[in-house]
Amino acid sequence: MKTKNKFEYVPVVLQWVLNIALIVLALILVIFLGKETIYIFGFIKEGGDLNKLDLLEGILIYFLYFEFIALIIKYFEAKHHFPLRYFIYIGITAIIRLIIIDHESPVDTLIYAGAILVLVFTLFLANTRHLKRDN
Template identity: 60%
Template structure:
């Protein structure tokens, strides 16, 4: 028993370190989010119009930053727990971005689409809000 009480501060200290680092990460991601917003603004108001692929890539990057910041917020709201569905949302957005940016190989695109389908099915299965039959 003495050993347990001797090191009881370790998880609390590590939790504190994690919270501080996640807060710093959220601040850095916020800076990147503002930078991406400025990039989207520049793409929209160029004289020859925005290149569609670059604009779409910037918008998806914006949503990735936004989702990571939302995930960190949910982590603190859920009392230091990452909800699974937010991680899946981020994965889906990242794969959609990958399909848009790198769509030269049709087989890769089909595999990426299959991965999105698996994640959507996982969301459906793991949804705690769905009603149980009965």
């Protein structure tokens, strides 16, 4: 007879804790996505008391929330696996937001653009047949 190890249930319990934490995080992100939607439509409806740069920043934050929620959905669909592609999409969007917000230094902007180029190349590699694990 096989004896049961007293630690064999630890990964199962930790997986449940992770799943519950991700569900709570997804709910929080949905709330913030809703607030960002109200912010964006309030800006458009009222004629905007903010400048266009603030609107663009709000739209990019909206996409970041959307991408994080999509990442959590994909995690559960892929049986507890985070696809690398989604992290790269989030990174590209975050750097674009950073360029829009902080574009005072041309050297910094060039470095950010180079980082986007590296991420796009990484995305190309991640989507090759040999490295692609999810459908």
